[in-house]
Amino acid sequence: MAGRRAQLLFAAPCDRMRAMKPDPTNVYHEPARDIPIYRRAGVLVAGGGPAGCAAATAAARCGADVALVERFGHLGGLATGGLVIWIDRMTDWDGQRVIAGFAADVIDRLPKEALIGPPEAAWGSRAPELNAYWQERAAAWRGVVTWSPTVDPEYLKLAHLDLVLESKANLLLHAWAVEAIVEDQRMRGVVFESKEGRQAILAEVVVDATGDGDIFARAGAGFDTDIDETTIHHRMNVAWLWCGVDMERWIQFKQDDPQAYAGFLEKGREALEWIERPHVAWRNDVALFMGPKLSGYSPLSVADLTAVEIESRRRMLAHLDYFRRTAPGFEKAWIMLSAPQIGTRHARRLAGLKRICQADWKSGLRHADEIGLSPSLSPNLVSVSIPLGSLVAREVDNLLAAGRNISCDPQSHLFMREIPQCWLTGQAAGVAAALAVRSGQRVKDVPVEAVRAELRRQGAFLLPPAREGPPA
Ligand SMILES: Cc1cc2nc3c(=O)[nH]c(=O)nc-3n(C[C@H](O)[C@H](O)[C@H](O)COP(=O)(O)OP(=O)(O)OC[C@H]3O[C@@H](n4cnc5c(N)ncnc54)[C@H](O)[C@@H]3O)c2cc1C
Missing domain, CATH: 3.50.50.60 (FAD/NAD(P)-binding domain)
Structure with missing residues (x-):
């Protein structure tokens, strides 16, 4: 059933043409008022x-x-x-x-359970094993452990x-x-x-x-x-949170088999035009996708904002289908939330x-x-x-x-x-x-x-x- 609904959405031409266009010829004079x-x-x-x-x-x-x-x-x-x-x-x-x-x-x-991030003692550490661990968890950059929690x-x-x-x-x-x-x-x-x-x-x-x-x-x-x-x-884009995943398994897959991971990305690019990679969230069973990073839209145009909302969700469904079929740890993934607030x-x-x-x-x-x-x-x-x-x-x-x-x-x-x-x-x-x-x-x-x-x-x-x- 979920698959059929996804196909219906794919069939629709979901680009900026779908957002209501303004009629530039008309003006309404708004009366002044207290x-x-x-x-x-x-x-x-x-x-x-x-x-x-x-x-x-x-x-x-x-x-x-x-x-x-x-x-x-x-x-x-x-x-x-x-x-x-x-x-x-x-x-x-x-x-x-x-x-x-x-x-x-x-x-x-x-609260502790609402956050992952390195302990204070690790901030600024250049130790390779600490960096390898925290890099996968958004808290190490350029060989240095950073205070940058995920919440x-x-x-x-x-x-x-x-x-x-x-x-x-x-x-x-x-x-x-x-x-x-x-x-x-x-x-x-x-x-x-x-x-x-x-x-x-x-x-x-x-x-x-x-x-x-x-x-x-x-x-x-x-x-x-x-x-x-x-x-x-x-x-611009709309970000996604998915549940039912096993992010530790996903990270293991990337680390243990870089060749298979590269193949996964390549096939994904062919199937999806652009592949968005998942990030760890504050729990192992939640994955964060920062959204499909769309170019050429203005955050100050209401039609463009509408188009980005439509296109981001279309791509989210396409990603869900691909990840469920091929990404270790994502077999049982389900969409928890697409962001209520557009990513500008x-x-x-x-x-x-x-x-x-x-x-x-x-x-x-x-x-x-x-x-x-x-x-x-x-x-x-x-x-x-x-x-x-x-x-x-x-x-x-x-x-x-x-x-x-x-x-x-x-x-x-x-x-x-x-x-x-x-x-x-x-x-x-x-x-x-x-x-x-x-x-x-x-x-x-x-x-x-x-x-x-x-x-x-x-x-x-x-x-x-x-x-x-x-x-x-
Ligand atoms: C996809 C994406 C990925 C990002 N990744 C990261 C990251 O990894 N790490 C990081 O630290 N930052 C990241 N950022 C940047 C960061 O999220 C934002 O730049 C930051 O949240 C901006 O904060 P702000 O308070 O200036 O604006 P916003 O967070 O945009 O808040 C503005 C608030 O004003 C309200 N508002 C707007 N207009 C009006 C109005 N006219 N009247 C009343 N209320 C109004 C909005 O509803 C909103 O609550 C990312 C941003 C995006 C879009």
């Missing part, structure tokens, strides 16, 4: 993904009156609803946990929710931020849509943590959309006061307004300095970006969009926003020393302040 003000807040955060939850919690911990609006019914963004449960590196090449603060608060709150998305939702509620931030789910309220080039709040219709939340400072820069785009702030076509940067790696990036650039971090430059560090891409490079200016809008006052829509070039976006970095920039944006409200200053006038001091108080890792420039 809308209710739902509430006033000091800091409004749009988007409850990793960055938005960190921003809302950090701002509330500084004593700000915070409103967090999220379009879906859960928190955690792509890290939960997108099934991106592979939390990237939080340690440097020596095993130092350089992304701590809110990131540590979330991860340390997960249960349901517990990750709960951990985000706990932290936000504990901080006393005010939360509104099922609320889609649709318009920026700007007066005299200064943010005044956001209009959102819900089942109750259109309402506004007025705020002194707004943090755009939508991932796609929805708010700063509507506010008229500058942004970039260029992509690095040589990497997966621009690719990149949409818009703010054009901020500063921009994180490849040339800078390759030279080891440290920013005077550094608010944290990202692990670097190679043991030959020092950790990457993240400036507060990369979160602050240029043209519109009291507007910050956090998470995967901050100001950086496409090469830096490769790692700045990862979940730990989104927690980090979210926390810094929340602190800067709250301090601006408390002092009555514009965000761009808040002294970075005050932001750094509060981040330290909240458990973030920071080096002693630097003068702007390359290492001495």
Whole structure:
């Protein structure tokens, strides 16, 4: 029966032609109207993904009156609803946990059974046998064991929710931020849509943590959309979780018989056009597929978003059929979940006061307004300095970006969009926003020393302040 249904879906021409197309010739004039003000807040955060939850919690911990609006019914963004449960590196090449603060608060709150990852004693280890083991479990890279756990998305939702509620931030789910309220080039709040219709939340400072820069785009702030076509940067997909598998058997097969594994991949490519490889999840009987990595679609086009949803699920069924027939450990696999949230790696990036650039971090430059560090891409490079200016809008006052829509070039976006970095920039944006409200200053006038001091108080890792420039 399952096989027959799969065949029916295969028979349909499931490409972008299947998504409803717009009719570009028609316009509807929407009449102006008064809308209710739902509430006033000091800091409004749009988007409850990793960055938005960190921003809302950090701002509330500084004593700000915070409103967090999220379009879906859960928190955690792509890290939960997108099934991106592979939390990237939080340690440097020596095993130092350089992304701590809110990131540590979330991860340390997960119960043991909701996570796999190396013990602290192994972080930074170059021992070959440890690396061989953790490499198969997403926690070793370039010969170094890293703190990069794989987690249960349901517990990750709960951990985000706990932290936000504990901080006393005010939360509104099922609320889609649709318009920026700007007066005299200064943010005044956001209009959102819900089942109750259109309402506004007025705020002194707004943090755009939508991932796609929805708010700063509507506010008229500058942004970039260029992509690095040589990497997966621009690719989109829906991820899949499968159950009923035996991942230890799968790993054994790959290690014991590399030739058979190569044959499996080759035949898979012939049968499926593109073969997606499974990754370990937080349990042996669960496999994670990050999705079919589709090119040529825009995350800002509703027709393209529709097409990626259709195409990803078509490919999921084709993969299930192939894996069940031929992959050791997958004979009894079944689909547990296709991600409720589409996997967009990149949409818009703010054009901020500063921009994180490849040339800078390759030279080891440290920013005077550094608010944290990202692990670097190679043991030959020092950790990457993240400036507060990369979160602050240029043209519109009291507007910050956090998470995967901050100001950086496409090469830096490769790692700045990862979940730990989104927690980090979210926390810094929340602190800067709250301090601006408390002092009555514009965000761009808040002294970075005050932001750094509060981040330290909240458990973030920071080096002693630097003068702007390359290492001495
Ligand atoms: C396929 C794929 C694989 C990845 N692999 C990894 C990996 O292995 N490791 C890793 O660390 N990272 C990985 N990433 C990157 C990482 O998942 C994201 O970049 C990160 O989750 C971004 O966090 P964020 O908070 O900036 O945005 P998001 O996670 O996108 O969260 C944004 C939140 O805002 C909400 N929102 C959006 N628009 C609105 C609106 N207008 N109003 C209200 N709410 C709104 C969304 O519903 C969402 O909850 C991957 C990403 C993808 C797509």
